């Protein structure tokens with residue numbers, strides 16, 4: 001929100017950078033259609049039958065014309081009757097197979113898309129924070145939604161269309177030629193013109209459509225940012241600025257849409273003229289052939305229908321070609337995600353870890369966020385941290401902002417891997433354990449608690465799905481949360497999250513603590529859990545935390561030193577190193593950075609109290 005001056009007016013398009021279109025991706029995509037192959041085959045057969053039937057009716061139409069027009073005055077309607085019955089029969093069959101085709105192929109497409117979405121989402125969740133740091137949320141969700149949607153057409157209609165339209169084209173051309181070779185030459189001469197127009201203008205339309213999408217995505221990104229940070233926008237009275245930024249994106253998408261509309265209008269006009277112009281010429285020349293007696297009127301009608309079918313299939317095939325092109329781009333972006341590997345390798349033979357003791361030791365641990373193993377280099381956030389924390393010890397981490405406290409604790413559940421040295425839990429390198437086993441041992445109560453949309457009970461159960469109701473309640477009681485939860489009319493079933501009841505910061509924290517109690521981890525990480533609370537909330541949360549910490553190895557990051565005075569051990573971090581290590585009393589006596597920080601805070605708190613007293617008086 002605050003980096004406005006340097007920021008480009010419009011963010012990058014959601015699909016940037018462009019992915020190469022590799023036809024092999026289509027094959028990979030088809031692998032997702034495997035479970036539906038039989039439905040697909042039946043769908044394709046239905047398509048072929050219905051397009052085959054469509055080749056029959058122009059001939060019948062012609063016969064209908066000859067049976068009536070050429071027998072003006074006759075009372076024998078038997079041929080007319082038979083032809084109409086045959087026509088109705090063909091239309092009925094074609095309708096049945098057409099409907100079957102539509103349903104079966106849509107079923108395949110919907111199934112593939114659902115599977116693909118599940119696969120991509122499940123895969124996304126395995127990736128490390130590094131990946132999410134490098135990708136915009138908007139880009140990832142757009143791959144899940146619009147890109148996956150785009151490939152739906154290929155697996156449902158496009159492939160079948162390709163088969164059906166090819167059959168129609170070959171059949172219609174053959175029948176055209178048998179009906180009248182001379183007229184066929186005239187008609188087929190127009191086809192290259194139709195293809196040429198469809199391909200050239202079609203390509204430009206695609207390019208401009210992409211411009212429209214990019215501009216809309218850009219506008220969406222600024223709207224999303226402004227809406228999620230609406231309080232900041234309003235407090236800075238920056239509504240005009242945001243309106244302008246969004247408006248700029250909208251104008252760009254409007255201009256691009258206008259360009260696209262012009263091209264589409266041009267395409268429609270040219271195509272319509274080519275089609276109807278060709279019909280007029282066929283009628284003109286065909287009429288002459290009829291007058292000369294070398295063609296019956298019925299044959300002319302049959303010819304016209306076949307000519308229209310040929311035109312129709314050619315246009316449809318260019319459409320299918322475009323769909324393939326788009327699907328190639330989209331599947332490229334999807335497979336790029338699926339090919340992304342977590343940079344946290346898992347051991348082939350993980351060491352067993354059912355219930356850890358909880359001993360954590362850092363042995364010369366260095367860390368850089370860019371993944372280089374430059375130890376102690378300029379980019380290093382941790383520099384040779386060596387530290388042994390016995391099971392059950394409560395360790396407080398303090399130090400200036402940016403010292404590396406959060407980074408240090410994030411290494412324990414392997415959100416990141418050390419770039420130098422070794423981090424051990426129960427004496428074994430954390431990389432020897434299965435990631436899930438390791439993380440099952442670690443509980444995290446972050447500064448900003450995320451509650452998911454759902455009931456309070458579901459949110460607590462997140463700690464251990466399948467826990468009994470009395471266990472959930474016991475956890476809530478231990479977290480000092482039971483009382484405020486039962487004060488809601490719906491109790492534990494009260495819905496929280498974006499659409500539900502808004503909980504206060506302290507209440508959210510206590511739900512998070514209940515969640516952690518239910519999880520019952522051996523190692524606990526509390527990241528400034530009480531820093532945003534008022535005194536009363538803080539007392540409740542603090543008491544809940546004390547209970548939570550009992551018997552667990554705990555790392556507490558706290559800015560307010562008063563809250564950690566009772567920690568077994570306090571570590572002072574500065575510029576990526578542990579510079580002091582001891583109890584509150586020891587560190588005060590040592591007279592280092594800890595004492596400076598403590599005195600600074602102590603004085604600030606005293607000043608604040610005096611100010612408050614003065615104000616009350």
Ligand SMILES: Nc1ncnc2c1ncn2[C@@H]1O[C@H](COP(=O)(O)OP(=O)(O)OP(=O)(O)O)[C@@H](O)[C@H]1O
Nearest residue numbers: 133369370381399400401402403404405406407408
């Ligand atoms: N995801 C990240 N990518 C790159 N650099 C990061 C990332 N997270 C933190 N840093 C950098 O690492 C350094 C240490 O950050 P860290 O959050 O560990 O400090 P901290 O001691 O917890 O600070 P604070 O008390 O302000 O939360 C900072 O310079 C920060 O800019």
